[in-house]
Amino acid sequence: MRAKVLSSLRRLAVMNPFLTDLLFSVVVAGVTLAFGVVLGDGSADPGHARRPMDPAGVVLTLVADLALAWRRRAPVTVLVISCAAVIVFHAAGYDARLNGVAPLLALYTVAAGRAPAVSVPCVLGPLASSWHAAFLGPAEFRWPNLAQTGVMVAVAWTFGNSTRLLVERNNRLAGLSERLRHEQEDRARRAVTEERMRIARELHDVVAHHMSVIVIQAGLARYVLGSDPATARGALTTIADTGSEAMGEMRRLLSILRIDLDDDTDGYDPAPGLQRLDQLVERLRSAGLPVEVSVTGTVRALPSGIDLCAYRVVQECLTNVLRHAGPATARVFLHYGVELELRVTDDGRGAAAASHEDGHGLIVMRERVKLYKGTVTAGPKPSGGFEVVVTLPLSSAHPDDHPPRTHGKPKT
Incomplete structure (x- = not known):
């Protein structure tokens, strides 16, 4: 069940990122308002909550958190709006422990989508809002809060920048993979073309030579068929021998084309070479x-x-x-x-x-x-x-x- 839910969320994030961010910002805003109600009752620590949550505080909380719905489209603008709303929220006297998440998430988005030249200066916004809240809290927790919030801001920026580097690396790898695929397809096409040329050369050499001998001998046999039967029989014998040799070479060529890695290649006739030059010469001599x-x-x-x-x-x-x-x-x-x-x-x-x-x-x-x-x-x-x-x-x-x-x- 859990795997199905996570899979559905991933598909939703891919299909509609804005809707995913909107739902996420609504959840953040709801949790923040719930904590505001709990921390704003009479049992809350008066050192933090000087002003109970009212409609103005709800509006500022919604502005700070719901702005995250546009964090992918305008990350720097969302960061500015979120930090400004949080600073106003804390300066108005609301609990300084609330609304610390939205600026960190906005900073993460900026670091994940922008170069350090842009994202590093943006660290000042979340740092200012968190340190402002630390100074508004109890004096005995001021310095620990300053250190803690500083570390949290650094961690948010580091995670965002690491995500950016990972995405860039994945994009480069995807580009290299695509280029490698194109190169492999080009090599495959070239290999096919070269093989077709090789087959064309073999077919030309086999067919042109043997058919030339056959045509010439057939013409001779037809010419002397009535006047010189012995010469005609010799020409027909040459035609038969040449045709048999041509068929043998064609079978050799076709067997090579059909060869499989598991086949026993010992059964195939070897390709002709200069050791068969005497046969070639004798065939041409018999053709005249x-x-x-x-x-x-x-x-x-x-x-x-x-x-x-x-x-x-x-x-x-x-x-x-x-x-x-x-x-x-x-x-x-x-x-x-x-x-x-x-x-x-x-x-x-x-x-x-x-x-x-x-x-x-x-x-x-x-x-x-x-x-x-x-x-x-x-x-x-x-x-x-x-x-x-x-x-x-x-x-x-x-x-x-x-x-x-x-x-x-x-x-x-």
């Missing part, structure tokens, strides 16, 4: 593109991200040669050193290939290489054809970290 590969330096295992990036770069370059260079020979140069250097050239239509430099393929390639702080240079060669040069830093990989690994038989 002569490809020569040259590897120099100490061949070694690469970090998985750089390995995938290098594979996708070579895949994209050879796919572009197949699609745009016309009859041409492609050459792939790999050099393992402090940096991994990839150079893909062809002797086809360089000017025509250059028109595709700003296409989606090269954009995706630049995005991939940029992730690993590499560089991309692409353009037509002076002697004809097109050239793409990519460098990927290998500062974290050293020649002796892993045993050499070759991509088929190197050609020099």
Whole structure:
């Protein structure tokens, strides 16, 4: 029952602060008037009550106490009115022990809502009213009353100022929490955007390359279907193999997207890397593109991200040669050193290939290489054809970290 009452009071204070303060001021005024009636009868100490409570005293008491209803709206004004009413009440001869609460509550409100530059001077009002009452009381209690009321005024100001500091700290924490929430939402949006870009790059590399091979081989098979069945069967075989490989890579990509923290990741196929360069080259050769590969330096295992990036770069370059260079020979140069250097050239239509430099393929390639702080240079060669040069830093990989690994038989 008590918890329900307190909960109801809290809700009322939040919903209507003025009504709460009004009720509180009515209670303070009622208690003060009740004490005034009790202390003003014939048994009261004549040293305190020189004048019994009358209508004028009731009015002054109501002014001093009911002003607290506006303490949140105009705290300094309420403090001035309350202290003035109390001083007049005591100066008129009423009991000096009454109406000491309202100035203290008003001072607490000022200290809780205003900076010390404002609230410290306001201490003089309650201090003056309480010391005035102490001097009007019996002489033998004067100095103890002065000390007691001084301590009470100091405590009221200290509690109010502590409340102000607590509210300011809570407001700062709320502001920091809100800013942190916005930053977390921004990071989440950026993470989603980056993941979408990564998925788009993977889909482009998988679909563009394999579909290019399939389209070219399908056109060849249709062209020679009646005149050269053996060549048509070879083209259809290449289409089937390329389609199977494309489906495998799509399944790998989808399985990564579906991966859960509790899943066993050992069952997923690894991402392609330069160890599958021979398969890529053979697939392009079967599509009718002569490809020569040259590897120099100490061949070694690469970090998985750089390995995938290098594979996708070579895949994209050879796919572009197949699609745009016309009859041409492609050459792939790999050099393992402090940096991994990839150079893909062809002797086809360089000017025509250059028109595709700003296409989606090269954009995706630049995005991939940029992730690993590499560089991309692409353009037509002076002697004809097109050239793409990519460098990927290998500062974290050293020649002796892993045993050499070759991509088929190197050609020099």
